[in-house]
Amino acid sequence: MIAQLTRNERQTALLILLAVAIGGLAMAVGGRDNLLGIHGAIAMALAIVMMFVVIGGYYAPEPTEDRTASYYDDPTKVGIIIAMVWAVIGMAVGDWVAWLLVFPDMTFDAGWASFGRLRPIHTSGVIFGFGGNALIATSFYVMQRTSRARMPDQVTPWFVLLGYNLFCIIAATGYLMGVTQSREYAEPEWYADIWLVIVWVTYFVLYLRTLARRKEPHIYVANWYYLAFILVVAMLHIVNNLAVPISLTQAKSYSLFSGVQDAMTQWWYGHNAVAFFLTAGFLGMMYYYMPKRAGRPIYSYRLSIISFWGITFFYMWAGSHHLHYTALPHWVQTLGMTFSVMLLVPSWASAGNALMTLNGAWHKVRDDATLRFMMVAAVFYGLTTFEGSFMAIRPVNALSHYTDWTVGHVHAGALGWVAMITFGAIYASVPWLWKRESMWSPRLVEVHFWLALAGTIIYVFAMWNSGIIQGLMWRTYGEGGTLAYSFVDSLIAMRPYYIARAVGGLFFLLGAAIGLYNIWMTIRSAPEAAYDMTPDEPVVAGMPAMQPGE
Amino acid sequence: MSFFGFHYRLERKTIPFVLAIVGVASIGGIVEIAPLFTIHQTVEAAPDMRVYTPLELAGRNIYIREGCYACHSQMIRTLRDEVERYGPYSLAVESKYDHPHLWGSKRTGPDLARVGGKYSDEWHVAHLYNPRDVMPESVMPAYRWLKRNTLDTSTLSLDLKAMRAVGVPYSDDMIANATADAYGQASPDSAQADGVKSRYGEATNVRAFDGVQGEPTEMDALVAYLQILGKLTDVAHTPVKQASTEAGK
Amino acid sequence: MTHDFLVGFSKSFGLFYLIALSIGVLIYTYWPSNKKRFDYAAKSVLSEDDKPWA
Numbered sequence: 001m002i003a004q005l006t007r008n009e010r011q012t013a014l015l016i017l018l019a020v021a022i023g024g025l026a027m028a029v030g031g032r033d034n035l036l037g038i039h040g041a042i043a044m045a046l047a048i049v050m051m052f053v054v055i056g057g058y059y060a061p062e063p064t065e066d067r068t069a070s071y072y073d074d075p076t077k078v079g080i081i082i083a084m085v086w087a088v089i090g091m092a093v094g095d096w097v098a099w100l101l102v103f104p105d106m107t108f109d110a111g112w113a114s115f116g117r118l119r120p121i122h123t124s125g126v127i128f129g130f131g132g133n134a135l136i137a138t139s140f141y142v143m144q145r146t147s148r149a150r151m152p153d154q155v156t157p158w159f160v161l162l163g164y165n166l167f168c169i170i171a172a173t174g175y176l177m178g179v180t181q182s183r184e185y186a187e188p189e190w191y192a193d194i195w196l197v198i199v200w201v202t203y204f205v206l207y208l209r210t211l212a213r214r215k216e217p218h219i220y221v222a223n224w225y226y227l228a229f230i231l232v233v234a235m236l237h238i239v240n241n242l243a244v245p246i247s248l249t250q251a252k253s254y255s256l257f258s259g260v261q262d263a264m265t266q267w268w269y270g271h272n273a274v275a276f277f278l279t280a281g282f283l284g285m286m287y288y289y290m291p292k293r294a295g296r297p298i299y300s301y302r303l304s305i306i307s308f309w310g311i312t313f314f315y316m317w318a319g320s321h322h323l324h325y326t327a328l329p330h331w332v333q334t335l336g337m338t339f340s341v342m343l344l345v346p347s348w349a350s351a352g353n354a355l356m357t358l359n360g361a362w363h364k365v366r367d368d369a370t371l372r373f374m375m376v377a378a379v380f381y382g383l384t385t386f387e388g389s390f391m392a393i394r395p396v397n398a399l400s401h402y403t404d405w406t407v408g409h410v411h412a413g414a415l416g417w418v419a420m421i422t423f424g425a426i427y428a429s430v431p432w433l434w435k436r437e438s439m440w441s442p443r444l445v446e447v448h449f450w451l452a453l454a455g456t457i458i459y460v461f462a463m464w465n466s467g468i469i470q471g472l473m474w475r476t477y478g479e480g481g482t483l484a485y486s487f488v489d490s491l492i493a494m495r496p497y498y499i500a501r502a503v504g505g506l507f508f509l510l511g512a513a514i515g516l517y518n519i520w521m522t523i524r525s526a527p528e529a530a531y532d533m534t535p536d537e538p539v540v541a542g543m544p545a546m547q548p549g550e
Numbered sequence: 551m552s553f554f555g556f557h558y559r560l561e562r563k564t565i566p567f568v569l570a571i572v573g574v575a576s577i578g579g580i581v582e583i584a585p586l587f588t589i590h591q592t593v594e595a596a597p598d599m600r601v602y603t604p605l606e607l608a609g610r611n612i613y614i615r616e617g618c619y620a621c622h623s624q625m626i627r628t629l630r631d632e633v634e635r636y637g638p639y640s641l642a643v644e645s646k647y648d649h650p651h652l653w654g655s656k657r658t659g660p661d662l663a664r665v666g667g668k669y670s671d672e673w674h675v676a677h678l679y680n681p682r683d684v685m686p687e688s689v690m691p692a693y694r695w696l697k698r699n700t701l702d703t704s705t706l707s708l709d710l711k712a713m714r715a716v717g718v719p720y721s722d723d724m725i726a727n728a729t730a731d732a733y734g735q736a737s738p739d740s741a742q743a744d745g746v747k748s749r750y751g752e753a754t755n756v757r758a759f760d761g762v763q764g765e766p767t768e769m770d771a772l773v774a775y776l777q778i779l780g781k782l783t784d785v786a787h788t789p790v791k792q793a794s795t796e797a798g799k
Numbered sequence: 800m801t802h803d804f805l806v807g808f809s810k811s812f813g814l815f816y817l818i819a820l821s822i823g824v825l826i827y828t829y830w831p832s833n834k835k836r837f838d839y840a841a842k843s844v845l846s847e848d849d850k851p852w853a
Contacts, residue, residue: 116617259645316578325627
């Protein structure tokens with residue numbers, strides 16, 4: 001990997017790492033009496049380890065000039081592996097906390113092992129660790145291919161990928177120690193947030209620099225979605241994390257906003273993180289990998305453009321549906337509800353567009369588990385967006401809010417849509433990237449697919465049941481006009497569903513672990529000797545060659 | 551066409567495209583959020599509202615640290631069953647000193663917006679020490695270490711100062727005495743106890759929350775916080791036209 | 800700016816904004832001369848992309 005860098009780039013990399021190490025040292029010294037110091041030490045240690053990696057390869061011969069005649073895929077390769085590792089970590093912690101709701105005493109009398117501290121490791125681990133790394137890795141891949149241009153340099157993508165993972169590590173270790181802002185899906189404290197801004201702006205600029213080098217005059221629609229993901233997430237992140245640290249040497253900060261403004265800002269962020277992180281980014285992934293794998297162009301390119309602007313526009317208004325019947329003014333709730341319902345139009349346009357793309361390729365969906373991952377993802381995307389619009393209607397929300405129904409909805413989207421499309425994209429790109437005929441074991445891809453699907457269905461059904469039962473029990477009145485059930489009654493009724501949920505989650509986790517193993521074995525297996533260096537076509541055993549644009 | 555002309559034409563498209571995304575995506579949020587910053591013009595003020603004492607604020611930070619908000623909401627909705635189960639529905643003004651808000655999004659456990667004063671200190675201590683001693687069916691984690699850990703009060707002045715910077719009316723006096731007040735509130739017989747009531751009001755709870763006076767523990771802080779939830783102002787209990795001109799529409 | 804003004808603006812503005820944006824997007828999408836570009840783009844991802852264009 002280091003041998004691919006020019007001497008100049010190796011020096012730049014060392015300088016950046018040195019700067020990070022010095023920054024970490026300053027934090028470690030300044031914050032030695034509190035948890036900020038530990039994070040400084042972690043950052044410093046990781047930077048020093050990376051410095052040794054770079055120094056180890058420093059005197060390797062320089063790469064030849066012909067490297068510019070190919071795409072730069074090393075960061076994508078590493079990013080995919082990191083994403084799968086985070087998937088296993090995040091899902092394992094998720095399943096663990098699911099079991100904690102069944103056996104609450106498995107906490108070893110230790111703060112770090114309790115539900116409240118582990119839960120953000122699960123949410124951040126899967127959303128940012130797995131999802132974020134997958135988005136960064138695939139966006140590097142897609143932006144180069146669709147621009148027909150190589151990335152402008154070789155250090156920036158590494159800075160983005162590794163810097164982003166430093167953020168993820170600071171986040172996860174912070175939760176274990178109790179460092180959190182309590183803002184859901186934006187828990188890391190101020191210093192981690194500032195670091196992410198630096199990384200994210202670099203990412204954005206890298207994307208624009210690559211697009212500036214493009215040889216195709218038109219920017220392919222997948223890039224639109226990736227760009228919207230990068231841009232809007234930056235905007236959301238900065239506004240939502242405005243806070244005043246109690247001191248520059250302390251981890252703790254207080255949010256700039258309070259009460260109702262803070263709640264609205266948080267859910268404006270929270271729902272748009274769903275929109276632009278978990279939807280736009282992955283739609284970008286879908287618009288490249290699905291046509292590519294199916295060997296068919298996107299059904300309607302125009303529809304993809306219309307849904308792009310629809311999604312970009314509508315989502316921003318929808319966040320307030322998280323605050324129905326609260327102290328948030330009524331008109332804001334109504335606006336949020338209205339736009340949430342209208343959001344169904346561009347959402348279903350996207351899902352329909354994806355499924356119509358497969359029309360004429362259903363035999364491939366039947367035989368190819370990778371393409372089937374993408375197909376199921378599109379189906380779940382359609383189902384989840386319908387459910388989401390439905391749950392945003394105020395009277396429905398009266399029942400569903402605060403219950404497990406929301407958790408079920410989120411997981412229908414996260415497992416069914418986000419994870420499935422990601423697994424599909426990763427299974428498609430691993431053989432292309434490492435120049436193999438196919439995955440090491442197509443059988444294991446099948447196994448993964450069925451485990452993932454079964455796990456998702458078990459999980460979602462369990463949570464639908466528990467959520468609706470919970471919601472109904474809380475509002476049921478007895479004969480005398482008093483509430484019929486105590487809170488504990490509803491808790492007892494949840495237990496079987498909590499067990500079912502944890503089992504469903506375990507299936508999904510097993511699938512991801514098998515996927516990681518399969519990817520690892522694919523990389524380790526010998527490259528196909530006869531491989532003709534035109535790797536970017538999907539290769540499916542026992543299938544006639546595709547006809548591009550048929 | 552010259553090389554630069556070609557490039558210029560390409561790049562002319564990227565930048566407006568980026569601006570279009572920012573424009574389309576940001577306006578919805580601005581339009582919804584901006585009016586909320588003028589909400590004080592319509593929501594009834596709560597002149598009796600007091601700020602969190604240093605001990606309660608420290609307890610709130612423990613509540614945040616342990617992720618209690620992941621399972622407990624602090625927002626009673628305007629629904630009949632919620633009002634009957636948890637008490638009067640929550641008003642915007644009640645969380646105006648909450649940096650950050652802790653409205654929550656999930657009730658794996660019950661709402662806590664009005665839990666203050668509902669149970670005794672002993673009940674809370676026993677419940678936090680091991681929830682299943684009090685409620686056999688509970689799935690809440692046991693927080694035994696809260697009782698073992700001495701509360702770190704050394705940074706409380708900084709905490710109050712930061713809270714003042716974001717708009718909470720802490721006086722210089724409160725900031726200067728933050729650490730002593732935290733000690734005093736959990737040790738009613740100590741010399742520091744008197745200052746707490748003079749600074750934060752006669753109604754302030756000054757008790758040995760965990761049953762032991764002296765150096766406050768994390769348990770002291772968390773219980774002090776739980777016992778003040780819903781009690782910073784009485785406005786929600788006074789049936790007036792408080793719900794503003796807007797909230798009813 | 801008063802609260803009432805801002806609220807009134809918020810309640811009405813979205814509708815006009817929505818209509819204007821929809822019209823703009825539809826015009827762009829269905830502008831006849833754009834058709835060729837979109838058709839080309841849709842098919843172009845399927846073509847060989849093993850290396851950057853010189």
